[in-house]
Amino acid sequence: MAGDDTKNKFVDALNEGSDAMIDAVRAANDRAHRFSTALIEQAQEGQREAVDLAQKWMAAPFDLLSLYGAFIETSTKVQHRALDATRQWFGELSDAQKETRDVLQRVISANRHAGEATVELARELFSRSIEAAQPAGDGNGRKPARETAKSPEPSTSES
Numbered sequence: 001m002a003g004d005d006t007k008n009k010f011v012d013a014l015n016e017g018s019d020a021m022i023d024a025v026r027a028a029n030d031r032a033h034r035f036s037t038a039l040i041e042q043a044q045e046g047q048r049e050a051v052d053l054a055q056k057w058m059a060a061p062f063d064l065l066s067l068y069g070a071f072i073e074t075s076t077k078v079q080h081r082a083l084d085a086t087r088q089w090f091g092e093l094s095d096a097q098k099e100t101r102d103v104l105q106r107v108i109s110a111n112r113h114a115g116e117a118t119v120e121l122a123r124e125l126f127s128r129s130i131e132a133a134q135p136a137g138d139g140n141g142r143k144p145a146r147e148t149a150k151s152p153e154p155s156t157s158e159s
Helices: 002-058 064-133
Strands: none
Touching: 002 064
16 A cells, blocks of 8 residues: 555654664764763873872982973873863864764755655545545546435325
């Protein structure tokens, strides 16, 4: 039946749009996980470097020249990690922009297919209602005559 095919197109289009949105959420979750993992690793590295700097200071608290060199080296590494985090963040934003564009195209396509299926269903329902509303003809395009009064029954008289 043509109506079932149209209904299936409509449901498939709805599923396609939902799948696109779920894929977008999944991709955003993956991006956030990658970024937060990188931040955690960088924080751990920063903590290790701070402990190393403290150990150098405790080993020679009055060797200011070597302490200053270690401090500069540590602060340079911190700045490098901050730049790496920023670079990764912008990379993730770029990926998000591309994925968002793809998702929007998928959703728009799914909505277009759903709209087409809706129009087909509406046409089919309209044509069915028109057919149901039209009285049956005699095959020549003429409507049957309506009975306005009942004809009298033939009398059977006994004589």
